[in-house]
Amino acid sequence: MSIAQTLDLQATPIVETDGHFGRYGGSFVAETLVGPLQELTRAYYRLMADADFRHELDEDLAHYVGRPSPLYYARRLSDKAGGARIWLKREDLNHTGAHKVNNTVGQALVASRMGKRRIIAETGAGQHGVATATVAARLGLECVVYMGAEDIKRQAPNVYRMKLLGATVVPVTSGSKTLKDALNEALRDWVANVDDTFYIIGTVAGPHPYPSMVRDFQAVIGREARAQMQQQAGALPDAVVACVGGGSNAIGIFHPFLNDANVRLIGVEAAGDGVDTGRHSAPLSAGRAGVLHGNRTYLIQDEHGQIMPTHSVSAGLDYPGVGPEHAHLKDTGRAEYVAITDDQAMAAFHQLTRVEGIIPALESAHAIAYATELAAELAPEQNVLVNLSGRGDKDVNTVAERDGIEL
């Protein structure tokens, strides 16, 4: 499929007004949060135009996060795939081991400038929670992380990391006891403590301005990768591939390529046991539009509008919604969305580990799995750019358990 077939040129480039992406996005919250969201929106756009703020952010990204992250040509993985060259954007080499910190560094600076001394966050796998606790420790801010009781059991090492960093981890026992319920609980905390509290959302979802703000902080990935591709590969990529849960690493790498009409943008959702089994986390592939957590987007829901339980081997993709900008990119055809099963992701996890000596996060393994399939269909002179959004150390217990190995 060529990009000309899928691209609705009328609908691009993306133009945002008051936080809407086409019919998606917006701000659907209880009245008490409207004022604080408006205050945040004003503060954020004022700061993004402030040279001092930009300079401070750039310094933190360079010396604390370790940017720019390398672009790596995965020669042996490409050979195994037997087609196009596969390039990995190494977000796994960031401080704390994933792309999440790009956003938490940015939002924590916004919080400081707004005079907020208390930080709250939601987390699923714990990566965003750790990235938030990390920046809170560095800035001396109080930090409370909401985490589903089920996820706390599954991700014990990350829970301990957050505690080491000085954060309070609050187990959420309502609903399905997972990420979506942690988000509900964080919103409830925020509504009760809006005066002194800043809510650091970990993905490109939630009410305006979060989808735009988180994207802006993550777009550093795509800006770097675009320049690195030109320098190292001598060309823009033919396709950019990234996993999509809420969608922050994907939108971060996609965004600087939106106007490059010849670059295919491909988001990879979690098909879990398979999108036709009902046990998956793929709202763009198998969901319907609706409203949850402050924005209109594609959701996994039943016919009555109730949000349904999701499944993925990777806790970071285990979410029933997706960022509203992805919903818009899907409808306009500017990006394509596919889904990879647990088993396919596991196979890619093992393959990358064995042929390149890089242990990927299970989330990122979804993108690797699709990228190797895609590369096989392309010519050797073509280039596929993959966002390797995180490292897989956190997942070794899950992988061992799945493979029947006792540690």
Place this chain on the structure above:
Amino acid sequence: MSNRLTDTLAALQPRKALIPYLTAGDPAPEQTVAVMHALVEAGADVIELGVPFSDPMADGPVIQRACERALSAGTTLSTVLEDVAVFRRDNSHTPVVLMGYLNPVEAMGYMHFAERAQAAGVDGVLLVDLTPEEAGDIAPMLKNHGLAPVFLAAPNTGDERLQLIAQHADGYLYYVSLKGVTGSATLDTQAVGARVAQLQQHVELPVMVGFGISDADSACAIAAVSDGVIIGSALIQAMEAGDSAAAPDAAKAFLAKIRSAMDAQSSEQAA
């Protein structure tokens, strides 16, 4: 416009409105209509009937539990509308306002929902996560079907937004008495009173106060400085304490006590 709701509230003056909230389908779907009748017998002026949602982000633990029980018992927006229709067979005078979240309404479709709600005998609709900014499509559709769009105002709602709320709102204005979720504990009566007076200057609708009113004392204190009170979590807890078959009696006993305290207070003031 919704005459039953507007007329009922207008006829109350200077008496204060008592508005109980229950989640439809809780504690058991077969008790919902019986509880509604019991609340009317105990002196409810309007009933807020909650449409359960899987992710009630503005609600505290009590209403979260009520939603979970109702959903696991099979409650849907359709069954809630059927409950209202059954209630209307025996009660044509007590206004019913549906309260819930936007997504179940989106799933049914705005127009289909408006038609069905009107046919069932609903009088107003309060969607917690629908801000007036996002209500441009649905609010006029509701009004065209005789359904009053009820909106929230919060302690931090600015005057400019109140104008916008006033454009879309009908029936009454629901003042959220505190920054927090439903069922929270702390209430500052003086601050609520000052704020309500301010709201009454901007909006030509009765101002009802909810969130944090739990008993006769807090109801009387807030009723004295507003047009009426909304009580949800405490009522659900009163029903939760016993068997689901006893829910109508528990609801009636709980609300009757508050009604008589409010009535005693208003006759004292009249005298």
